[in-house]
Amino acid sequence: MMEPVYGHLLPGETPLEKTFFVLPSPSSFPQNVKTMTSSAKHPFFRRSRSLTPVLLTALIAAGCFVSAARAQDGAVIEIQADKSLHKVSPTLYGLMTEEINYSYDGGLYAEMVRNRTMEHGWAGIARWDMVDTGTGRGTVKHESGDGPTTDLPSSLQLDVTAADAQNQVGIRNEGYWGMAVRPDTTYMASFFAKALSPTAGPVTLSLVSDTTGKVLATATTAALNGEWKRYEVPLRTGKLVPSSLNHLQLTLQQPASVRLQLVSLFPPTYKNRANGNRVDLMEMLAAMHPKFLRLPGGNYLEGDTVEERFDWKATLGPLQNRPTHRSPWNYTSTDGMGLLEFLEWTEDLKIEPVLAVYAGYSLKGAHVGPGAALKGYVDDALDEIEFVTGDTNTKWGAIRAQLGHPAPFPLHYVEIGNEDEFDRSGSYSGRYAQFYRAIKAAYPQLQLIATTPVTTVTPDVIDDHYYKRANEFYKMLEKYDSVDRSGPKIFVGEWATREGSPTTNLGAMLGDAAFMTSLERNSDLIVMASYAPLFVNVNGMQWEGDLIGYDAISAYGSPSYYAQALFAEYLGTNVPESHKTGGSDRLFYSVTTDSARNKIYLKLVNATSTPQAVTLKLNGTGKLAREATVETLGGADPAETNSITDPKRIVPLHSIIRGIGPNVQHTVPAYSVQVITFGS
Ligand code: AHR
Secondary structure (H helix, E strand, O other), X not given: OOOOOOOOOOOOOOOOOOOOEEOOOHHHOOOOEEEEEEOOOOHHHOOOHHHHHHHHHHHHHOOOOOOHHHHHHOEEEEEEEEEEEEEOOOOOEEEEOOOOOOOOEOOOEOOOOOOOOOOEEOOEEOOEEXXXXXXXXXXXXEEOOOOOOOOOOOEEEEEEEEOOOOXXXXXXXXXXXXXXXOOOOEEXXXXXXXXXXXXXXXXXXXXXXXOOOOEEEEEEOOOOOOOOXXXXXXXXXXXXXXXXXXXXXXXXXXXXXXXXXXXXXXXXXXXXXXXXXXXXXXXHHHOOOOOEEEEOOOHHHHOOOHHHOOOHHHHOOOHHHOOOEEOOOOOEEOOOOOHHHHHHHHHHHOOXXXXXXXXXXXXXXXXXXXXHHHHHHHHHHHHHHHHHHOOOOOHHHHHHHHOOOOOOXXXXXXXXXXXXXXXXXXXXXXXXXHHHHHHHHHOOOOEEEEOOOOOOOOOOEEEEEEEEOXXXXXXXXXXXXXXXXXXXXXXXXXXXXXXXXXXXXXHHHHHHHHHHHHHHHOOOOEEEEEEOOOEEEOOOOOOOOEOEEEOOOOEEEOHHHHHHHHHHHOOOOEEEEEEEEOOOOOEEEEEEEEOOOOEEEEEEEEOOOOOEEEEEEEEOOOOOOOOEEEEEEEOOOOOOOOOOOOOOOOOOEEEEEOOOOOEEEEEEOOOEEEEEEEEO
């Protein structure tokens, strides 16, 4: 898989926790620091109380609170708040995702059954095992010629030779490294089945503890018959301790042969969407304050081959009409997360899609040359845009309405392909032009993104990708400062400081934050940016250095996650005139203002091991409150990190500085990012 380390050459907060400490000795801390609390309004910013003393000690050790006098020796940052250089792009921070690291299946998409479509591997029907509750007997096999639909033409055949009510025989599924079962919760179980023998009777579905064998929830369907039919039952849990050490069982109570397909189990989902998303992960995304979602990928859009591209039309409608497909990350995608589900995801977060359309190039090198051969793919993209934006009088708008979503979705950006610089045939310029002309003719208002510079037409936007070490980012922070503003805008559609695994560490967060200061400073040119990859199931990592980690039952944000959230939350509308003199070259900053709200947001990134003193000269501000708020994200060692077992080691801490005037003496702790909000 491509792991590029490159960039295109240039073409009043209410803390959820109460204040968790009051500084013990006024003499040990600067007078202007009042208290610190866990930052932000979202549960994911809450920290464990038990960690507090550890982090407090670390911050003190790192020199978080040093005397104001030392600040006079360091950097000077002068801000002319009333002189705007340019606007901040209102869409600057967003999300990029794809099916990688079990991001959707085994991740955001809430399906709990793994291999629900009975995919047959060398070792049998993957993820399914026989189970019997006593002395019953039976076997399973893959039936390749019979399924509920032509899109799912195979099934699992269960032949039970001995069973009764106490000795049931059937199959069990382990889920994606377990199944999260919570108390007093209703899970919806469903499957397609066909009886081969009239004696089949009903199917019993049970959620069972792996460790105790206890049945945690159970229900029984009506008796099966000889036709393929869908069965659905609720599984309701009672009082229990949440755990992911559970599995799902489907059993028969008497000898019979049955065929099964599309066995599914859903917990309650975000906004209660059928076929929807995990609540915890969606809440984490909402807390990032994103403005867009680039979908569906990445390499996932392209596929290894043309046949394995993200063929959006095959991802619509009832699940039994989705044939599934192999993704370039080497597992089968259920396509439960289909195009409409992607769009509903954007709707739930109140953000816009950035729609990437397949452009005729796939990862193993196959490409469809511009001209007649490419026309079908261009038409597909036009249909896709109509599906997203068309009203119900259009063909694809009407199909969207039939699928339950009459209202069109907003759309301003369409990306043509992904990383087409890897197409060594050089066909992208021609392919891009063919898409560009056809889409512009039908949708002149759309901004069309190219994935690499082209010579045929002038793209509206170019997508730059960077996967780098922190030191590499520090060296390229001025890259965009001198780019000619008369050319295409820039979308930094994938980027990350890749240090730490499976999610990135504190050192990576510093690299990220430093890079984001340059994104904000250049946000007249850079219209959007999205970190990647967003998700990793910690049991199924394929790409090191991800933003949000999870397993079947819990999730956490890397330090970089919190930096993303802070940078997006505290973002003004304009970039004012400012400059920094003196101080370390590893002390970075960005400042934005919001004159309507009378706010100045100053972001400071100290990527050094020592506290950095800084004098802030605030000019042209109008009347400022005497207090400013500070969010601090930092730690003692760049290798420090959050993890599935230590999820909130590094989270933002909230504090207040007093005595704000035209000159503020401040010290930025070692290895930290601070966001200071000045305002009225
Ligand atoms: O984000 C991981 C991969 O990196 C993306 O799929 C691809 O676009 C890039 O090469």
